[in-house]
Amino acid sequence: MSIFIGGAWAYANGSLHLGHISSLLPGDILARYYRLKGEKVLYVSGSDCNGTPITIRAKQEGVSPKEIADRYHEEFVECFSRMGFSYDLYTRTDIEYHHKVVQEIFLKLLEKGLIYKKAVEQTYCEHCEQFLPDRFVEGYCPICREPARGDQCDSCSAILEPLELLERKCKICGHSPISKYTEHFYFSLHSLQSLLENYTKEAETKKLWRENAIALTKRYLKEGLLDRAVTRDLPIGVRVPVAGYEDKKIYVWIEAVSGYYSASKQWAEKTGNDDSIYWDTNVKSYYIHGKDNIPFHTIIWPGILVGIGKETLPTHIVSNEFLTLEKKKLSTSKNWALWVPDLLQRYDPDSIRYFLTINAPENRDADFSWKEFIYSHNSELLGAYGNFVNRTLKFIQKSFDNVVPNQKVNPEVVEKIIRLYNEVGHCIETTAFKQGLEKVFEVVRYSNKYFDEKQPWNQLRENIESCKQTMSDCVYLIVNLANILSPFLPFSSKKVKEMLRIPEIAGNQFI
């Protein structure tokens, strides 16, 4: 069995905030876990450097889109690495390699008849003398009447075309755009309707997707899939590889998600490995993103994979709900966010990872508050786990001259640990990360209680053998807790293993 893990592509138009990390962290937990288990793992992602938000930011700052993309891509690489994200490849979508693969995919879909040409009306700003990209058109959602952008309504999740918006305005100059005819390429989603219905039904039966992904995908399918334009008149992006249409760009709809495939090819070429094992039928694939990205992963990406003849559609959709900050929605534009670079200056990455997992917005929105963050760090991480490690090693240092007593471990303790490996492994594989981490901390509490009840300070005076037994048991617990926690808390696990001089071993730890 090989494991493919795809992390969503963050727009390189601003710093990462805690919401990004909260929705992407499950990918790293999965990757670390499966590597420990000895499976073949490919974990990829990258920065979206072609999206319209980058053009908007560049216009605002009066610099080139490339300058914006470079700045934030570099910052993302730094943040992910300091947060411990163990991508096999973290790339970007403005490199030639990605463009080439996307163009190949486009041509294959065209050849299959899944992409076709059509003359359409589009929003055109006479004042700016250009066709407007979807996100450059703003107005009100025709369904819920809330303010919306030309591609999607954030309030009711409806997928929109710019011309459907009410009271349209050009985002650049504020004038009302007109509609004008132009030719574009369309993705024939309606022809995939029944295939995607069966696919979704199977995922629902096997409970492989988050509930929000099932619900939203079923809603789109019930409304009936509509063909969508997959090219745009944009200044940057992947050129349409068809004569006469070179000025048009392949739209992010199919371009960004194709990054999973292009990244795997790029990784294979770079490392001399074979990436085809991650695209055949014997693969488990996990796609990690926030709930606003669901249709790209449950409709568009499977549609593309079918079109290019790959049989493995995404198996697991890990679409987290949102993280709020002190009960308010995170917003880059309103500057209501916790920026990851700031946070990393003040806090240990494992404290952040712990909080974001134990409070993960897995099935409903979750809230970040400073009070909770500090409390969870002090009471659980330091108070329970840190304390258990500390008191055990201190005791051994003081009473046994820093040599770990070597007794046969109490079978009750061994059984507890074996059960924990099984349970936590099952939780991670079924993407119930929060529950998995809770189970580990139940055993952390058990360990502290074990220490307390054995009273090694009395045993030391009364019965040295039983004291050695207790210390052996406690060290056994520490080593295995550190191992089981390493997908969640890689930095502190490494520290504990170093203290005990235990080498990092891959394979057969998780069963």
Ligand SMILES: [Zn+2]
């Ligand atoms: Zn709406």
Ligand SMILES: [Zn+2]
């Ligand atoms: Zn305009």
